[in-house]
Amino acid sequence: MTSANLTREETAARSAAVSVRRIRVELDLSGxxxxxxxxxxxxxTLEFDATTAQTWVDFIGEDVQRVVLNGREVPVRYDGARVLLDSLAPANVAQIHATGAYSRSGEGLHRFVDPVDGQTYLYTQYEPxxxxxxxxxxxxxxxxxxYTFVVHAPAGWEVLSNQRAVAVREHDGVQTVDFAPTAPLSSYITAVAAGPYTRVTGSWARDGQRIDLGVLCRASLAPYLEADEILEVTRQGLDFFTDAFAFPYPxxxxxxIFVPEYNLGAMENPGLVTFTEHYLSRGAATDAQRAARANTILHEMAHMWFGDLVTMRWWDDLWLKESFADYMGAHASAAATRFTDAWVTFANRRKAWAYQQDQLPTTHPIVADITDLEAAKLNFDGIxxxxGASVLKQLVAFVGEEAFFEGARRYFAAHAFGNTELDDLLVExxxxxxxxVRSWSRAWLETSGVSTLWLETDADGTRTLVQTDPRPHRLRVGLYAREADRLVRRDQLELDISTARTPVSLPDADLVLLNDDDLTYAKIRLDDRSLDTVAASLSSLDDALARGLxxxxxxxxxxxxxLSAARFLAIVRAHGPAESHIGLLTGVTANAAFAMAHYLPxxxxxxxxxAWLQMTWEALTAAEPGSDAQLVWxxxxxxxxAVDDARMEDVRALLAGHGPVGLPIDPDLRWQLITxxxxxxHLTAEGISAELARDDTASGRTAAIRALASRxxxxxxxxxxxxxxxxxxxxxxxLDAVISGFRAGGRRDLVRGFDAEYFARIxxxxxxxxxxxxRRLVLGLxxxxxxxxxxxxxxxxHADAPxxxxxxxxxxxxxxARDxxxxxxxxxxx
Structure with a gap:
């Protein structure tokens, strides 16, 4: 039986008995x-020491042809996931000749053919x-x-790995590229990419160190690359992290490289970071979209230290890299780039993901109990x-920003190129x-669940700050007043709370905003007066972070x-069109659509x-021409x-180019309207095919699949x-497009009959x-x-199901159940 899953216990036993030194990988991608x-x-070719007579090497592919151990060929013992090695010596060299399989799922070595020019593109994705x-x-x-990589590929292709190429040889239309050895790396952050990618180059220099920069994408997407902005953010990030971490980029x-059909936002392979192509817009893009891309660039850059230089020992401590990178993405965006409002979007969007995940029955501590690889795969989640990033923001408030970064600097100096656990960080x-910090860790990193905070007022006017699931919080309370036509902050109190009930003395205010400035991780409730105030005056509150909260x-x-879904929607209709922060507006409109689909009887x-359809049309036509708000609406x-066809003639007018002045009907918006x-x-298969003929690209083909399945x-x-x-x-x-089409329009009458079959198939x-x-099938259907x-x-x-x-x-x-x-x-x- 194929033993593809790996457990924490067996991998710990293997690393205790086997010490790997060098690995050479030769890939023939010429075909x-x-x-x-x-x-x-x-x-x-793996060079390793062993204190055991037997171990295994992991491989999942089409076959294993030969195994040579310490100079002699041995029988191949391969179960589809593991190659067994026995009769080991204290020092060993094992050479394994095999055939890997090209992937179409984004796992392993993904192969993609661009319909625009017929060119083939390859990239790897490994984690976990x-x-x-x-x-x-x-x-x-x-x-x-x-690791030393040697790659054979068609001549003329870009061939990349974690390190620079040190030799390139060509023969009969095939190039062989030898790469320099890497510093010590975990297997999951090694990487290879190959294909006729377009490259834009740059450099960064600081204190005698010079780093060559490259930005790459498919040739057909080169007009949309925005390489100058990407390189600018990259240089700003390298400046920031070099100062913050006091450890040169290693x-x-x-x-x-921006790659097609990518499962993630990005991956921190050192020296070769991969990003989804969705960060490249084929037409209009809002500043919020560019801010999200910058945040991701900086998130992955933080991993060059948190995760790549110092790596968790096992997936229990996945947070040691992901929480820090998520925090650093927002922090560095605000501190080092033009996207100074990064914490606003974080408070409204990233935390919403965390709050949702933390209320599920499967929530877990930030420091999780990960028993095997399948569990690890699912723990790349909102917790x-x-x-984790939200809690780190609270930690910065607790210890101070300078102490936080000094601890990070000591951590890198002590554990460079090594592996760590939670305690290694707490010490520093x-x-x-x-x-x-250990007590703080027990309260925040080793517990699960989210606290909810609200104010109670007794009959005599005594006010108490109440929290469920009590934890220690350092937070601020903002006191806002209506003044003329504005809602302004008149006072702010800073509190430390740790118990279920904390008496507080607060001046009178129209809006009492708990967790003002968003220092801690907790859901907050508005008292009745505050709720009435924001229902009437939310758009008059100038501070974007306060509005986000x-x-x-x-x-x-x-x-x-x-809060009733109808009242929430009424507040959105009243104040959404005036929301000036595009990140907030994008989130608010998404939440409104979700509330209608899930929470209304x-x-x-x-x-x-x-009412929502009418409001979106009115907001669209009233928005400033060419503005981000116009595009969001x-x-x-x-x-x-897609759920109400009352304005189909307006949809057709937009497609015909007769929409509001300044609105770019780019390919992505066209496909939304077509769908x-x-x-x-209101559109036949022939009409969809006609649109595909107009946009026969990778994105167009995916959108056509979705539209066809949506009928x-x-x-x-x-x-x-x-x-x-x-x-x-x-x-x-x-697959995503087919699933999206199947679910399109919320038409339960068309899909209800498949409910029972779902449970037989999963x-x-x-x-x-x-x-x-x-995972896509189980969640999407x-x-x-x-x-x-x-x-x-x-x-x-199915108690015994995986x-x-x-x-x-x-x-x-x-x-x-929540719905x-x-x-x-x-x-x-x-």
């Missing part, structure tokens, strides 16, 4: 343009454990090695990223700050069934959707038109259903598909049913 070739030759799909390796983060060069933070409070109260949904209008027509039955026809939805489960040729992005799919594709009975029956009958699969189903059950609970509460909330 990649031939679509008939499903695999590629891969030869790995897909390096073994490309090379034989010890697939665990604490077995670092010096990886020699800095290439950043590890956004809650305590030494730098003199504070009891108010929007967050309103949304959390709506999600928790304490069936009898109210149609009227609310009609256009996208919202297109999304609203709205298709979803509501409101029972046969169409049935075909989409079967394609999702059964068509193994679908790439990761095409476990076989989990066992037969890669975890990435199986989960029934938005009218009851929980079928979910509960499956959980009861733990990672059960976790996903339990989380989806909780989302559905039903909040809908049921609406009458009470009127």
């Amino acid at each position: 990649a343009p031939d679509a008939e070739r499903t695999g590629f030759p891969t030869t790995t 454990a897909d390096a073994r799909r490309v090379m034989a390796c010890f697939e665990q983060p604490d077995m670092k090695a010096e 990886w020699g060069k800095y290439d950043q 590890t990223y956004a809650k 933070l305590e030494a730098a700050s003199g504070r009891d 108010v929007w967050s409070a309103l949304w959390n109260a709506t999600r928790d069934g304490e 069936d009898g109210e949904r149609t009227a609310q959707q009609a 256009a996208r919202s209008f297109a999304a609203a038109s 709205a027509l298709a979803t509501t039955g 409101p026809d029972a046969q169409v939805r049935q075909e989409a259903w079967h394609a999702a489960w059964e068509d193994d040729a679908l790439s990761n992005e095409h 476990e076989p799919a989990w066992r037969s598909r890669s975890i990435e594709l199986a 989960f029934p938005s049913a009218e009851s929980l009975d079928a979910v509960d029956a499956w959980l009861a009958e 733990a990672a699969l059960r976790r996903l189903v339990r989380e989806q059950r909780d989302h559905l 039903l609970r909040v809908r049921a509460a609406q009458d009470r909330l009127r």
Whole structure:
């Protein structure tokens, strides 16, 4: 039986008995343009010491042909995931000749053919454990090695890895590229990319150090690369982190490559950072989108230290890199780039992800108990990223910013190129700050759940700050007053609280904003007077961070069934068109659409959707021509038109170029509008094909798949259903498009009949598909049913199903239960 999953215990035993020194990887990618070739030759030479007679090397591929151990050929003992080695000596050299498989799921070595020019592009993606799909390796983060890559590829291609090329030889149309050895690396952050990528070069120099910079993408996307801005943010980040961490950038060069069909936002491979192409807009982009890209660039750059230079020993301490990088992305954006409002979007969007994840039954401490790789894969979640970053912001408030960075500097100096656990960091933070960081860690890193804060006022006027799940918070309370036509802050108090009830003395205020400046991690509630104030005057509050906190409070109260969805939507309609912060506006419009789809009773949904459609159109036509707000409202209008067809003539007018002045109808917006027509039955397959002929690109083909599957026809939805489960040729992005089409328009009448079949299919799919594709199926096709009975029956009958699969189903059950609970509460909330 193939043993693809790896447990914490067995990998700990392996690293205790095996010390890896050097690994040489030779990949023959010269045949990649031939679509008939499903695999590629891969030869790995591993040099390691051992105190055991037997171990295994990880590899998942088409086959293993030869194993040579210490100079002699030995029988191949391979189960599809592990190559067994025995009769080991104290010092060993193992050479494994195998065939890897090209990927279409974004795991391992992904192969993509650009429909624009027919060119083939390759890139790798490994985290947490897909390096073994490309090379034989010890697939665990604490077995670092010096890696040397040798790659054969078609002549004329860009060929990249973590280090610089030191030799290039050509023969018969094939180039062989030898790369310099790396510093010690974990397998999951090694990387290779190859193809006719377009490159833009630059450099960064500081204190005698010079770093070559590269920005790359597919040739057909080169006009949209915005390389100058990307390089500017990169230089700003290198300046900032060099000062902040007092440790020179350690990886020699800095290439950043934007790749197709990517499963993540980005990945921190040292010297070769990979990004999703979604960060390159083929038309209009808001400043919020560029801010998000800058944040991600800086997030990945922080990983060059947090994660790459110093790496967690096992995935329990994944937070040691992800929480810090998430925090640093916002911090460095605000401190070093033009995106000085990064904390506003963080407070409203990233924290919303954390709050949602932390209220699921599967929530976990930031320092998690990760028993195996399947569990690790699912722990790249809102706790590890956004809650961890939020808690680090509270830590900075607790110890002080200088002590925080001094602790980081000591941490890098003490553990460079090594592996660490939680205690290694706490030692340095305590030494730098003199504070009891261990108690702080127990309260914040080793517990789960989110506190909720609100004010209670007794009959005699005594006020008490109440918190659920008590934790120590350092926070500020903002006191705001209506003055003329503005809502302004008149006072601010700083408090330390740690108990369930804390008496507070507060001056009179129209709006009392708990957690003003967003120092801590907690949901906040608005008292009745404050709620009435923001309902009337929210758009008159000038401070964007304060508005973001108010929007967050309103949304959390709506999600928790304490504020009616109708009132939330009324506040959005009243103040959304005046929201000047584009990051906030983008989030608010998304939340409004979600509230209508999930939290309104069936009898109210149609009227609310009609009102929302009308408002988005009015906001679109009233927005400043060419502004980011105009673009946000256009996208919202297109999304609203997919569930209400009352303004189909306006949709057609936009497609014909007769929309508001200044609105760019770029390819992405066109496809949104096309899909709205298709979803509501106003566009045929022929019309979609005509649009594809206009935009026969990778993005266009994906959008056409989505639009075709969106048509409101029972046969169409049935075909989409079967394609999702059964068509193994679908790439990761095409699978997403089919699933999105199947669910389009919220048409339960078209998809309700597949609910029972879903539960019969998920476990076989989990066992037969890669975890990435199986996860998309389990999440994307989960029934938005009218009851929980079928979910509960499956959980009861499948107690022995894989733990990672059960976790996903339990989380989806909780989302559905929340939907039903909040809908049921609406009458009470009127």
